[in-house]
Amino acid sequence: MRDLHVLRGRVWLFGDNVDTDQIIPGRYLTILDYSEMARHAMEPLRPDFASEVRRGDIILAGRDFGSGSSREEAPMVLRELGISCVIAETFSRIFFRNAINVGLPAFALHYSAPLVAEGAELEVHPEKGYAVVVETGEPLEFEPLPPFLMGLLRAGGAVEKFVADGGMDWEAIEEGTD
């Protein structure tokens, strides 16, 4: 079980419309080994990203993060590199879905993100629905995820949850929703 009370890490800033072809270009999709594939993460946008990123780092992005292809490899390579969570103004639907499914926490602000310096330390409280820039105390607020999705994240993704529970516990979807 992953502890999702507090996540802490350095911020990598990305702008609007980071599509999945930027996160992992199509031509690398036939690489079967994720650690090898992850070396090409964000290559078109930030060729230094994969080599510079540290475990625990956080991505802070603008609108519509992860648009485009349905490739699950996009959140997978970020998870593989140790990104602890992605915070974006909004997410593209499929990326959000895939992120949760593979156990990469993704939180949508639904407003314009405040200015945060690249490399700033961020403390994220997934269950409470906010993050703060450690140095300045600047808050970022988001809607906490429904319990069913948090359950998938804590397990490390839908597959891990399936393995742990010996099948899919679909009933949990109604918990905590009215």
Place this chain on the structure above:
Amino acid sequence: MAEKVLESHVVRGTVRPGKFIVARVDRLMVHEVLGSRVIPLLDRMGVTRVWDPEDIVVVNDHWAPAPDIRSAVIHRRNRQFVSEHGIPHFFDVGKGICHQVLPEAGLARPGELIVGCDSHTNTYGAFNAFATGLAATDSAVIIATGKCWFRVPESIRVEIEGEFPEMVTSKDLILRVIGELGTDGANYMAVEFHGGLVDRMSVASRMTTCNMSVEAGAKTAMMGVNDAVREWLKRRAPGADWDAVEPDEDAEYYRVMRIDLSEEELGPMVAGPYLPTNVRPVSVYEGIRIDQAFLGSCTNGRLEDIALAAQVMEGHRVHRSVRFIVTPASREVYLEALRAGYIEALTEAGAVVTNPTCGACVGGHLGVLAGNEVCISTSNRNFRGRMGDRESQVYLASPATVAASAVTGKITDPRSVV
């Protein structure tokens, strides 16, 4: 409409926009992602039996035939999986692009809930199905259980009236629509297309329209059943019983958009790099020199697209500094185009006609771009690096505009060539 399909498939939860539900799916489409990603997940989950072999469709189409060893291995894994589990609907290399071959086989029907591990699964909305894309983990869970979680989408209604002017197609129309919506204008939502023009549209044009709705973020796109679809289903899914869904009179919409082509003058539209929603009238980009023109993909690789290109090319040759690549969407399309003489005409005019595959669209093979090269393409995405080098540039347009540009060597309004 979308809610109605979910309503008839829900197993847990309340079907209301914004709510999370669990629903059973009628069909799952998986392509190379099965071999590369899903099978390892199924192994990890200990799944040895699939939920229903009849309802899983497997296609080898993205890198077909295999351009390298890695894709060959993935294709072989898919073949093994299909024979191990007795999956009858398997479309191997050469049959065509998933979103074309499923409908051809009568496997996209009204009122169905279809999911595919590919974002352009929205295409089947042309047949009144609720069809949406997801990925490997979802596919693995569906293969095991036949069910999937969904967030119930809000709906956007797009009303389209009037007729297409000469050399203007459903591609120009959908580019115009997503240009207005923006990349996330329909994020998470179901887009419904209604109106006289949609009723009169060919099956192919309907597919083009639904296909590109995902570029505005749409979870699904749906159209009512028209005569062309009824005809199609009679021929391709004889005996299948289906129930069409229609919106309620008092259905609520997040947004309503009205387009009347008898009032608004729609011309050829082009999406510039690096966003499919970066749409302008062709005149804005006219004159930009191109290195490659690509006609193909699940957006515009069908017979009417190839016919239109052949019509534009008539009496012309492909410009000497342009590679004009034509990739039919399926073997059926290829054969029809062959019989109609289009393949011969295009080849004689200097085009390269390839086998059916995703090919250049995904930057996989058969037309990959070098740095700084410019391509005009009938496909659906022009993200940085999509069709090759990160410094290459892709403009998206209709088959007519692509063919006209192939003739002149620069982005060209097809009305000035014909």
